[in-house]
Amino acid sequence: MLSNFNRTGAVLIVGVALAGCHGKSDPSPENFVKAVQKHLDTIDAVCVDSGPLPFDLPHYSGSVGYQEGQADALVKVGLLSKEPTSVNQNGRAIPGFHYSATDEGKKASRPNNRMCGGKTQIQSITWSSSVPDNASVGTTVQIKYIAKLVERPHWDDEATLRKTHVEVLSTNDGTYNAENFLELTSDGWAVKPAWGTP
Structure with missing residues (x-):
């Protein structure tokens, strides 16, 4: 029978092992969602x-x-x-x-003669390209996901704007499909900047 000390030690060891199985570098849907949401939090959802x-x-x-x-x-x-x-x-x-x-x-x-606003919340990952479980720093993965406008600018009237502004985000009940490339960094997964952006 385990003593209280040994039980505590066993629980800690199991907890550490489980944490190691689900580290920030793992190519998991949870890590991909976190990476995309961190990116979405820094950008405007809608631009014209x-x-x-x-x-x-x-x-x-x-x-x-x-x-x-x-x-x-x-x-x-x-x-x-x-x-x-x-x-x-x-x-x-x-x-x-x-x-x-x-x-x-x-x-x-x-900048760049645009008007923007709004915020987006990722809903789910719908697809990702294959990536090894033991991915190394610099590994990239393409993902597709569903997102939802949680703060739509009140000027974002799609029926009015999309007739002449095809660049305006097209949504269905506030949701839309999008995709990004993610790159594994030393601090976990992050959205890879598009070519030509910092």
Whole structure:
């Protein structure tokens, strides 16, 4: 019969062994979920291209050009304001509109002429490429997952925006499919930056 001391020691040894079986370097769904969520917590969920602000566009009577349609969609959702103006085109002034960021647009403005906001929560891993159980640092794995918008920007009206802004996230009841490459680092799994990003 084990003494109290020996029982405690046995429990500790089993606990350490189990912890070793489920370390942060293991290619497990739990570790992949943690890596993706850590990444999602640092980025905006929804982005739309705005172009350099402010800007003027000509307006041709009887038709709305594609650029004007894109800008008008941002006006509809409250990111841009629109005022009549004259636009110089080929040396002559023609009617047009001046677009500038609203207060909401200024809050949403990001580098590279984008407006962004919102947060995402990963729901589940749906697929991953094969990876050895004893993966070494530098090993990469491709994963696919389902995520859900948990903080949707109130300006993110897909029905209005996606007609002219195909870059806007498309969701179904707030959920969407996505994928990332993960890389094993000395501190566990992490989302691998896309080519050309820091």
